[in-house]
Amino acid sequence: MPKTRNRHKRLDGFQRLFLLLVVCLITLLGCILSTIPNSAPGLADAVARLQERSGVKSPVTAVLLNFRAYDTMLEVVVLLLAVIGSWSLTKSPLPEQDTDISPVQMGVVRLLAPVMCLVAAYLVWQGSHLAGGAFQGGAILGAAGVLILVSDFPWIRTIPALPLRIGLVLGPLFFVGIALCCLFFTGKLLGYPEGTAGWLILLIEAACALSIGITLASLFAGGRPDNTMKKIQPPAKHPPGKSL
């Protein structure tokens, strides 16, 4: 295919046929969507009725971590699987040498990274009564990680891999552990005991936020940490040029 294929508006036969099919599909789905009655009974009333017993005041958090908590648990495991997939594919392309970091950028990282961690903690705490929660807090933590990764600090290469791995599995393990404890004590998977739901949800959210943050940052790093290099590095780095 020539490089400028996308530029041409003329499509070949197969593409025209596919365009026709897509338009038919969209028209059909549009007809279906326009016939949905707008007074359909949603689940809002059911959630509002059970809100008192869920331990949190925010309905979305109640759905995420109480009513459909097994869903969220498996979803956290999916995030872990994404990291395992990326780590099994390649090593992360970390900076080769010490690159120059401008003072402006140092200032940006120094100012923004602590504020991001603070906002992440705030969002996790706020998840129990207003909007917020583990995913939002974890996303902000991941953004702080991206901020540090993108600055190419030389000490990124010396991050030990074991605490990284422990941090990655901390959230899912904690979640599964609490689920099993609930199964043991109350007989229901993730059926929190009476009165402890609020605290348990906050604990799960904090652990999951940490794990999601590390997950997103290591997905941005694009591969597993380079352990072999780190062991070679300290003797090779101090006498520069000797490794050649």
Added chain:
Amino acid sequence: MIYPILTLFDILLALTLLWLGWHLLSTEDIFKAVVLFISFGLLMALTWVRMRAPDVALAEAALGAGLTGPLFLSALRRMNRVLKGERRLDSDENRGEDHAKNPKPT
């Protein structure tokens, strides 16, 4: 007075979303498409706010507008370096021993 303004807001938001979506999928410059996608994420966060879903808006503001842009930009750079032959091609196999030997790609 508020409902006509809100309806105008909705129509403008939907049209801008469609416009951005169409152009990000059809421009031939992939960098332009990535920048359009970042803007698209920002407008999606505004749409979630308009749909009274502040939780989703928070997640989209952090992920869609904040994280996918860097993800795509760094992937774009990685692919471009492969294309220009700047990147070592045997990056994964014998990286451990000859990491210091390779010249810094510029």
Added chain:
Amino acid sequence: MNWLHTLFALILLLTIAVGVIRIFKGPTAADRMMTAQLFGTSGVAILLLLSTGMNNLVLLDVALVFALLAALATLTFIRRTWHDSGRRKHDYPL
């Protein structure tokens, strides 16, 4: 609900829609990236207006997240794209 705030949010959205043109026409990659940055700023303003217009204080948090993370894409652009292939008319041959 305050209709004046919503009206100004509408006008700011209009400025975003006009600003998209700079992404299409921008001669360098930096122009395009700065447009996205500008959208982040306008988005913060729209969210602040809507939070009083819709009487919802949570939107202030969304605006906070916007303002925190708007710099991230630009920083990545500077470190990863502009750093090694910028400073000229930018057109990826992909």
Added chain:
Amino acid sequence: MITTLLYSMTGLILFGMGLFTLIVHSHPLRKILAVNVMSTGVFLILIATAYTPLGQGEVDPVPHAMVLTGIVVSVSVTALALILACRVQETSNLDLLKKKTVPETAKESTT
């Protein structure tokens, strides 16, 4: 009602555009962008059906929770797909470079 319909149709058209681009265009990054636009369209439909105007009761929180997890999963899957695409390009270039010269392979791998 009209707002729900407007945003549902927007999501539907976004889904269609993403589907068309996913099949027609060949660059891997464009395909990943197309999948993202498709998922955004689906999320928009889900949220729009849960919408109730201000002052007419609460919004349904269950689709919000679904979309929230969906956004996080879609971002991580996007990151995984990007790493996979980079990896495919690196390894395929490696194989082609062993047989042919550099500029031809570079041209071929772009399309």
